[in-house]
Amino acid sequence: MSAAGEPILIGIAGQPNVGKSTVFNLVTGLSQHIGNWPGKTIERREGTVTCDGTTLRIVDLPGTYSLTADSPEERITRDFILREHPDVVIMIADAAALERNLYLLAELLALPVRLVLGLNMLDVAESQGIAIAPHVLAATLGLPVMPLVASRGEGVSPLLREALRLAREPAPFAPSRPEIAAPHRAALAQLRGLLARHVPEPCEPTWVATKLLEGDREVTELAHGWLPERKWRAVQALLEAHEDAGLDIPSGRYEWIGRMTRAAVRRPHLAHASLTDRLDRWAVHPLWGVLLLFAVSALVFAVTFQVGAPAQQWLDSAGIEPLRAWAARALSGAPPWVTGLLADGLLAGAGTVVTFVPILMVFFTALGVLEASGLFARAAYVMHRFMYLIGLHGKSFLPLFLGFGCNVPAVMGARIIEEPRPRLLTILLAPLVPCSARLAVIAFLTPAFFGGAALPVAVGLVIINLAVLAATGVALNRAVFHGRHTPFIIELPLYHVPSARALARFVWTNTLVFLRNAGTVIVVLSVLVWAAAYLPGADLDHSYLARFGRALAPLGTALGLDWRMVVALLASFIAKENAIATLGILYSAGASGVGLAQTLAAQVSPATALSFLTATMLFIPCVATVAAMRQETHSWRWTLFGVTLMFVLAIGAAAVVYHICRLMGAGFAHA
Amino acid sequence: MTTSDVGSLAVLPAGTHAVVRRLRGGRGLAGRLAGMGLTVGSRLEVLQNRGHGPVLVRVRDTRIGLGRGEAAKVLVEALHP
Numbered sequence: 001m002s003a004a005g006e007p008i009l010i011g012i013a014g015q016p017n018v019g020k021s022t023v024f025n026l027v028t029g030l031s032q033h034i035g036n037w038p039g040k041t042i043e044r045r046e047g048t049v050t051c052d053g054t055t056l057r058i059v060d061l062p063g064t065y066s067l068t069a070d071s072p073e074e075r076i077t078r079d080f081i082l083r084e085h086p087d088v089v090i091m092i093a094d095a096a097a098l099e100r101n102l103y104l105l106a107e108l109l110a111l112p113v114r115l116v117l118g119l120n121m122l123d124v125a126e127s128q129g130i131a132i133a134p135h136v137l138a139a140t141l142g143l144p145v146m147p148l149v150a151s152r153g154e155g156v157s158p159l160l161r162e163a164l165r166l167a168r169e170p171a172p173f174a175p176s177r178p179e180i181a182a183p184h185r186a187a188l189a190q191l192r193g194l195l196a197r198h199v200p201e202p203c204e205p206t207w208v209a210t211k212l213l214e215g216d217r218e219v220t221e222l223a224h225g226w227l228p229e230r231k232w233r234a235v236q237a238l239l240e241a242h243e244d245a246g247l248d249i250p251s252g253r254y255e256w257i258g259r260m261t262r263a264a265v266r267r268p269h270l271a272h273a274s275l276t277d278r279l280d281r282w283a284v285h286p287l288w289g290v291l292l293l294f295a296v297s298a299l300v301f302a303v304t305f306q307v308g309a310p311a312q313q314w315l316d317s318a319g320i321e322p323l324r325a326w327a328a329r330a331l332s333g334a335p336p337w338v339t340g341l342l343a344d345g346l347l348a349g350a351g352t353v354v355t356f357v358p359i360l361m362v363f364f365t366a367l368g369v370l371e372a373s374g375l376f377a378r379a380a381y382v383m384h385r386f387m388y389l390i391g392l393h394g395k396s397f398l399p400l401f402l403g404f405g406c407n408v409p410a411v412m413g414a415r416i417i418e419e420p421r422p423r424l425l426t427i428l429l430a431p432l433v434p435c436s437a438r439l440a441v442i443a444f445l446t447p448a449f450f451g452g453a454a455l456p457v458a459v460g461l462v463i464i465n466l467a468v469l470a471a472t473g474v475a476l477n478r479a480v481f482h483g484r485h486t487p488f489i490i491e492l493p494l495y496h497v498p499s500a501r502a503l504a505r506f507v508w509t510n511t512l513v514f515l516r517n518a519g520t521v522i523v524v525l526s527v528l529v530w531a532a533a534y535l536p537g538a539d540l541d542h543s544y545l546a547r548f549g550r551a552l553a554p555l556g557t558a559l560g561l562d563w564r565m566v567v568a569l570l571a572s573f574i575a576k577e578n579a580i581a582t583l584g585i586l587y588s589a590g591a592s593g594v595g596l597a598q599t600l601a602a603q604v605s606p607a608t609a610l611s612f613l614t615a616t617m618l619f620i621p622c623v624a625t626v627a628a629m630r631q632e633t634h635s636w637r638w639t640l641f642g643v644t645l646m647f648v649l650a651i652g653a654a655a656v657v658y659h660i661c662r663l664m665g666a667g668f669a670h671a
Numbered sequence: 672m673t674t675s676d677v678g679s680l681a682v683l684p685a686g687t688h689a690v691v692r693r694l695r696g697g698r699g700l701a702g703r704l705a706g707m708g709l710t711v712g713s714r715l716e717v718l719q720n721r722g723h724g725p726v727l728v729r730v731r732d733t734r735i736g737l738g739r740g741e742a743a744k745v746l747v748e749a750l751h752p
Contacts, residue, residue, distance in 0.1 A: 065706025
């Protein structure tokens with residue numbers, strides 16, 4: 001209990017898709033602070049609000065269905081309650097699926113914290129033929145129950161005031177709590193006896209005993225450490241005899257929920273087929289669902305190229321280019337390396353960062369709409385049977401598919417996947433999706449190399465690329481994850497119209513994260529690459545980059561590439577389209593693209609051309625993608641693993657293509 | 672209402688109502704399903720099952736998609752109206 005004037009700590013908990021974040025956004029407004037939970041890749045969102053003269057610190061806890069399935073979200077929620085001692089936790093529940101939502105409440109009630117239940121989406125429940133009396137539910141549960149329609153902002157202030165009142169309430173908090181199923185009651189008492197005096201604050205013996213019976217991995221490890229060996233063996237014997245408790249305890253909680261809701265919930269009439277049921281006839285259909293998904297994706301790509309690409313060009317020509325020109329003029333007296341460092345290193349890097357912003361905003365908007373509307377879950381459900389074949393999860397489909405536009409949002413989009421293994425696999429595979437920049441390089445170079453045969457060659461290259469992607473997925477799943485299967489369990493929530501505010505916030509925070517984290521890495525890497533291309537002083541031909549390219553010449557020879565092509569590949573690290581510009585400089589074709597096309601056609605054999613194009617498709621991801629990989633994996637090790645993997649794949653595939661062409665006699669004939 | 676024997680959810684056709692009798696696949700799977708409303712004793716309705724690909728069920732007003740492997744671990748008793 002806090003005295004007036006002292007800030008009060010309130011956590012907001014809830015299952016996924018219940019409007020928890022909407023409530024959090026409404027309450028905290030612009031005061032939000034976004035960080036990470038210690039040691040986790042999950043965002044911690046916190047904000048403050050003043051209510052009746054008292055400052056409330058509000059923490060948005062990650063959405064979680066229960067507190068017993070070993071996921072980081074669950075551990076965060078329970079550690080927050082046990083370690084940070086919030087004055088009150090507000091649990092937001094979806095009234096349209098009340099029983100399932102109260103399961104989390106049943107688990108929260110076992111922890112030492114005061115609870116307020118916010119009953120959201122009462123309007124939706126009503127349209128489903130469910131009538132709920134909040135005051136009756138409050139009386140049975142013995143805790144405050146506040147009605148909410150968060151999408152319209154209704155009921156939020158009374159909810160906060162009730163939380164504040166409960167935080168200051170002098171009387172002890174004594175709600176109804178679920179009891180353990182009868183066959184395990186004696187075992188629970190025995191366990192409590194064994195644990196007594198060994199359980200350190202703030203854990204509580206009854207809770208620990210229940211979690212042991214449920215087979216909670218973390219609590220089991222902790223208890224093993226707390227207890228002397230003799231008592232631990234007694235605990236293990238009890239747990240073995242009550243192995244079925246893991247199934248009985250959840251059933252017991254639902255029995256309790258049934259008793260709690262009996263008087264408060266009525267279903268006065270049978271609901272008609274709901275909007276969700278009607279839409280799902282199309283959205284989860286194996287054929288129509290897939291077509292719908294491709295139509296939505298086509299729309300996203302169209303918007304990207306209609307809005308994102310022009311905005312990108314505008315930012316570059318109206319923002320970055322004048323800045324670079326200005327820097328060059330302002331520094332005309334300075335040594336050339338200073339001008340170069342600033343204009344071609346720093347500002348070029350910053351330019352790369354800035355020009356990604358429009359594309360990212362379009363993609364995050366798309367991802368946000370899909371996720372909040374409920375379509376994302378349908379896409380995952382429909383695509384699961386295909387993704388499963390390459391060791392992936394249905395949820396990996398949309399992030400990967402968006403990768404055809406740009407790999408950066410594909411890598412960042414992987415954060416929508418909760419399960420750690422499929423998320424990492426998606427991050428590692430995303431750079432293998434041929435992005436629009438790589439497709440543009442292919443579109444420019446295949447006609448130069450192959451004239452009339454360009455289209456089949458380009459299509460063939462994309463097919464090779466996708467085959468490598470699929471094979472890598474299967475191989476990584478076997479080798480790195482030892483073929484361990486991640487269960488596919490997904491809730492298909494009711495369809496919702498996404499809230500514009502929540503969407504704007506989603507787009508803004510994700511873009512900001514990119515600017516802050518990935519942006520720094522991009523600028524640093526750009527400066528390094530500039531230095532490699534500029535130093536020790538003459539021109540690109542004699543730079544460290546060129547020397548490096550020449551040093552790699554033996555490797556290049558195995559692929560049929562001369563050092564100029566190797567350097568062009570290396571230059572594509574900054575941005576994939578740089579491959580063309582670099583070839584232009586090194587083949588001295590001048591600025592005009594036509595000149596380059598003719599030069600290339602005259603100097604390069606088809607086998608070499610195919611080898612170069614294959615390598616370009618699979619070569620190490622661009623600097624922005626690498627930065628995004630680092631940001632999302634929080635690990636340079638996994639990032640370097642991914643980059644090395646692509647390097648090896650590119651070299652290997654190019655070598656195979658080159659030697660097959662040579663065997664077929666395409667090595668010397670010119671197109 | 673008559674009942675038939677216990678069998679896997681993966682073989683139930685769409686439209687069937689059933690009661691969950693057992694969950695195989697360890698506590699991890701059972702724990703995750705419990706939070707979504709699917710426990711021993713709960714009643715479910717199969718919304719989609721095409722013999723390949725995931726299975727869609729409705730349980731406690733919640734639509735849950737389950738991979739075939741997961742569906743096979745849910746043992747149910749079909750209810751025949």
